[in-house]
Amino acid sequence: xxxxxxxxxxPPGQDRxxxxxxxxxxxxxxxMTNKVFRLERDGNVLIVIPQxxxxxxxxxxxxxxxxxxxxxxxxxxxxHVVVDFTSEQMLGSIMISVVIKVCRKAGGKGGKAAxxxxxxxxxxxxxxxxxxRLWTHYPSRAEAIAAVQGG
Numbered sequence: 001x002x003x004x005x006x007x008x009x010x011p012p013g014q015d016r017x018x019x020x021x022x023x024x025x026x027x028x029x030x031x032m033t034n035k036v037f038r039l040e041r042d043g044n045v046l047i048v049i050p051q052x053x054x055x056x057x058x059x060x061x062x063x064x065x066x067x068x069x070x071x072x073x074x075x076x077x078x079x080h081v082v083v084d085f086t087s088e089q090m091l092g093s094i095m096i097s098v099v100i101k102v103c104r105k106a107g108g109k110g111g112k113a114a115x116x117x118x119x120x121x122x123x124x125x126x127x128x129x130x131x132x133r134l135w136t137h138y139p140s141r142a143e144a145i146a147a148v149q150g151g
Contacts, residue, residue, distance in 0.1 A: 036065040037098075039072060040056055044111075046072060046147050052092035053092045054088070066098045066143050070105055079111035080148035090125070105133050116144035130141040 018122060038049040048069060072078065083099050085091070091099070103113035115137040126132050138144040 035061050037069050039069060042077065042082075042145055043149070045082055045148060046076060046078045046080070046086055046102075046106075047082045047145075048099070048126070049084045049086065049142065050088050050091055050095055050099070052088055053090065053095055062094065062098075066101070069098070069102055070100065072103050073109075074104065079109065080145075081106040081111065081113040082144040082148060083113070083115050083135075083143060084117050084144075085115065085122050088122070088140075089119045090121050096125070096129070096131075100131070112148040113139055113145040116141050139151050 027119055036051055038051055040047040040049070059101065073081070081102055083103065101117055106113045113135045115126060115132070118137055123132075126137060136144075136147065138147060
C-alpha cells in the first residue's frame with residue numbers, strides 16, 4: 001500500500017514545505033484518511049497521527065489499520081517515521097504498542113523514528129515507559145522530521 005506523492009499537502013498549523021524535494025518530487029502527499037491512524041508522507045518520512053485511543057474504536061478497525069500502517073512502511077522509499085500525537089491527549093497500551101511496532105519497523109529497515117506534539121500527560125507516559133530513550137520527542141513536527149532525516 002502506498003501513499004501517493006503527486007500532491008503537496010500542508011496540514012493545518014504546519015509551515016508550508018519547500019515546493020519540491022531535492023529529487024524533484026513533492027515533499028508531502030495528501031493524508032491517507034483512516035479512522036484510527038491518519039497517515040501522511042513528507043519525502044521519505046511516514047507521519048503517523050493516532051486519532052484516539054483504541055477504546056474509542058472497534059477492535060477490528062484498530063487491528064486492520066495497525067496492519068495497514070505497517071504495510072505502508074514496506075514501501076522502500078519510506079525510511080523514517082514520525083509519530084505526531086497532536087490529535088490525542090492520551091493513548092492506552094494497545095495504541096502505544098502499535099506505535100512501538102511502527103517505530104521498530106523503521107529502525108529495522110535502517111531508518112529513524114521520533115515523536116512530536118505529545119501532551120504533558122502523554123509525554124510523561126512515554127518517559128515512564130522509557131520510550132523517549134529509544135525515540136526522541138520533539139515539540140514540533142518540523143523538528144522531528146528534520147531530526148530523523150539527519151538535519
